[in-house]
Amino acid sequence: MLSPPRTGSPLLQDHPVFASRDIEHARAQVARVFCTHDLRQVDAGQRLDCRMHRVGVGALSLNYLCYGADVDITPGPLNDFYLVQIPLSGRADIRYGRQQVHSDAATAVILSPHQGVAMRWQADCAQILLHIPRALMEQRADDDPEQPHASLDYQLALPQRSGPAAPWCQMVLDLARNIDANGAAWLRHPAATAALQDVLLRGLIGLQPHSQNARQRAAPAPALPRHIRRAQEFIEAQADQAITLVDIARAACVSERALQEGFQRHLGTTPHALLRDVRLDRVHAQLRAAANGGQPVALHDVAHRHGFFHLGRFSAYYKARFGETPSITLQRKAAHSG
Template sequence: MPPRQSFEKDSFPDLLAHYPLFRSEDVEETQGRVAAVFCPHVLRVAGAAQHLHVQHNLVKLHDTAINFLSYGADVEIDPGRLGDFYLAQIPVAGHADIQCGAQSVVSDVNTASLLSPDTPTRMHWHEDCAQVLLWIEKAAMEHRFALLTGRDPDGPLAFDPSLPQQAGLSSPWTQAVLDLARNIDQHGTHWLQFPAAVASMEDYLLRTLLLLQPHTYSYLLARSAEPARPRHMQRVIDYVHANADTPLTVADLAQIACVSVRALEEGFRRHLNTTPVGYLRDVRLDSVRQALIAAAGAEHASITDIAYRFGFTHLGRFAAYYKKRFGVSPSATLRGEAAERHSSDTRR
């Protein structure tokens, strides 16, 4: 194993820097403030010569919250059982040693950790450790699971605590969480005012975590589902076209169809060669285009606000989706260019 790089406090990446919760060098204050966000726990600085230099930044969504946390010292943390939330811990610098029940995880920029509510946990964050943390409400996770499988879990829903960052099936998920933090740093939290955008982001994070990261009920998700029939899908299609700017998740669409999420996904794949998410995205892109055409020439028209209104939270991906579907950029549509109108109308 190569030697670890020397640590410099000034080298910490301070993500979510515009959303500070607190800064502290006091153990008792830090323990109380962090406990108020997560849960009661024991916090101890390891080594008499070390002193805390805590940075805690926080952005609350709806069923989730994204944090940036560093202690600036070697600390032992013992929360026991988390109780009512899951916690993904994604190092962006340094390393931590995580004990979840009988499993141990050495967490660093290659391997994140995922703590489950009912699994006893102890941690040692090293001085060089800085992490992005995604807090997920337990009830929201269990609700997503029930909608995916058509049943409630029979007991604790516990994830494998080792969560890949750079390679492996779940690594795109951890990168999506980091991407969310960077997107907030770049574009702010204006999009949180748009319910469709928040619902879209959280549905993606919870649903894909259940599908990608091994857990106690992964076998249920691996079972094939009887595909939704066209009449069930038509209810969804009609609803999506009528409500493209409202908060809609795959779970919502499955409830509208009166089938499980897996059955709905299989129905869309079999009959339309797409997914419910892909179909919803295309309808929303069409709605965005119509809104941009209607706003063409308006003095205060905002592409960003229109994208957020229809559930697009990542502006770079939104622009790429738009260009792929219509052959032009959103800004070209907003400018009302004749070439854009001809190109888009020809495609429809």
């Protein structure tokens, strides 16, 4: 799990756009950077203290924004840009089309340009915003042979602390902190900004769920080669036996090297790892059944029965696959059934 973003002094302080206590002035200044929108202060008793900082990163821009009071922001569809919003502090409630997210230090959001947007930022909400022109995003997606030509509509929620895109969020925050620590002069070098822009865009396209990779996941997977299917069937049938790579290759009617290469190419794993996962799944099922039935069970006996003779490594593999130790599985299921 990644550590939560650090809070404290505003980021990008050496790159101010404006500071204002007047809501109409704040609305107009933010609109100049992003787009026209409605801005309404929720509680007139609060004192607005809006600040915006901005640094260009090639065609992208990195922005710091806070309002200092509860505000409702309604831009409607963004139309010609994407906007990543990463909270540093506080909370914002975001609605994009039919999706809704409570955004905070654990959950950022990415707003796509296609549907209406409405937001409420709490008074203590401060965010880093990455502005991405729509044309650039779609051009970069078109450059990727894995992405068919079409507009990308992203999943709204962008987890900051876990999941595939969490390191990407951390990279954006680290960029802002790097600029604060070392200045922005290096961003005037075209090669540096081009490379950074490419990393940011390709990372987001590859890691965050969106309409195009959802279609790809929904597409039927190509049929596996016969020798891979034979190996899978053999492993499933013989997982409780002391089988080796030689045995699996012989059952698949290919050499050991061809088997390993085929597994990497088509399954992204190894025969040994698949065998281990099949055995772990069976251990997990047995522990759950024993706990739910209130039956006493010795973990080392179950592990040995399924081919795990080093209990330390077994426990580590089990936790990596199921997110908990074998003993916790027993305790949790037993508690649940009681």
